[in-house]
Amino acid sequence: MPFVFPITQIYPRALSCPKRSSYLLVFSVMTALFYPVASTAALQQEFEFGDSADYVRSLPDAFDCSALYQADVAEESEQEGVAFCFDEANLFHTEGGMLTAFMADGAVGKVAYTLEMSPSNYSAVLSGLRRLNYVFTQVTVGNETLDVLSGLKLLDRQTLDDQLFTLANHADFSVPREFILLDHRSFKRALKAGIKSVDSLLNDKTAQRGFERLTMVHIRVSSDEILLQASQPFAG
Numbered sequence: 100m101p102f103v104f105p106i107t108q109i110y111p112r113a114l115s116c117p118k119r120s121s122y123l124l125v126f127s128v129m130t131a132l133f134y135p136v137a138s139t140a141a142l143q144q145e146f147e148f149g150d151s152a153d154y155v156r157s158l159p160d161a162f163d164c165s166a167l168y169q170a171d172v173a174e175e176s177e178q179e180g181v182a183f184c185f186d187e188a189n190l191f192h193t194e195g196g197m198l199t200a201f202m203a204d205g206a207v208g209k210v211a212y213t214l215e216m217s218p219s220n221y222s223a224v225l226s227g228l229r230r231l232n233y234v235f236t237q238v239t240v241g242n243e244t245l246d247v248l249s250g251l252k253l254l255d256r257q258t259l260d261d262q263l264f265t266l267a268n269h270a271d272f273s274v275p276r277e278f279i280l281l282d283h284r285s286f287k288r289a290l291k292a293g294i295k296s297v298d299s300l301l302n303d304k305t306a307q308r309g310f311e312r313l314t315m316v317h318i319r320v321s322s323d324e325i326l327l328q329a330s331q332p333f334a335g
Contacts, residue, residue, distance in 0.1 A: 141210050141314055141329035143190050143231065144198055148314075148331050150207045152180045155200050160185050164199065180205075188212065191227030193220045212327040216272065220325060224318070233280040233316055237297040240269050240276045248289060249296040278318040285313035307333045 141148065146155050155161055164184035181202055188198035196214035200207050214220050238245050245266050250259045267276075279297055281289070288309065294300050300307065310333045319326045 141316070142198070142212055142327060143227070144185075144188070144200075144210060146200060146207055148207050148210075148334070152183070152202050152205050155183045155202075155207060156180070158185075160187075162186075168199075168201075191223045193223045193227075196220075209328060209330045211329075214325050216320060216323050216325050221272075221320065224325060224327065228280055228316060232283040233314075234283055234286040235263065235278060236281045236286060237279040238263060238266055238276070239278075240266055241274045243269065246296045246298070248294055248300070251290065252295070272320065273322050276320045278316075278320075280316040280318070282314040285310055301332070 145158055156163070161183045162185075163179055163182070165179050165181035167184070168182050169178070183200045183202075185198040188196050190196060190198065190212055193214050194217075196212055199211045199213070201209040201211065203209070214224075234247075236247050238247075243266060245263055247259065247263070250262070254262070270276075289300060292306070292309070294306055300310070312331065313333055314329060314331055317328045
């Protein structure tokens with residue numbers, strides 16, 4: 100059963116300034132349910148899921164970086180057009196990031212954005228995703244996980260917000276953390292459909308019906324790197 104973090108008293112003013120500015124962006128994520136914002140691309144990039152490899156290749160600053168992602172493939176078996184990279188993409192007003200479009204059957208199937216871990220980059224990524232109307236759906240810090248879909252069946256929104264904030268502040272950045280976010284429309288649909296948890300949505304093919312347009316963003320944060328991966332895992 101997904102972990103529901105125990106309620107503890109939070110004192111935001113006691114946080115150091117860098118931590119406070121970063122973590123407060125995670126607090127009250129449920130308010131995103133009531134303030135829809137239009138989103139045109141998964142991570143504000145210049146291409147969308149389904150765009151052709153030729154189109155992505157034609158964009159300014161794009162270069163074929165397929166070899167970077169075929170390290171275990173013999174040189175004679177390497178393929179071009181598997182991945183296209185954009186240096187210094189600077190999405191969400193971050194610095195030093197690399198954007199990568201991964202191709203599947205000749206079209207964009209997944210988007211990744213890698214950048215150096217810093218309080219300013221971390222803050223910019225989380226606030227940027229909220230502006231694009233993504234909803235935090237699962238948060239893991241160390242070996243503790245809070246599943247929002249599961250938690251909403253047990254707790255009121257304010258209590259769940261408090262627990263989410265507590266978990267996000269539970270450790271410093273030396274402890275790995277992961278976030279799973281869904282687009283606003285799909286999150287509301289999951290609630291209406293009675294989806295029990297993020298894991299059940301990911302692993303139950305029956306539960307995935309009607310979610311072909313779902314966009315999922317998976318964030319992994321370590322002490323030196325932030326990695327965002329966006330995909331539409333149930334697209335036909």
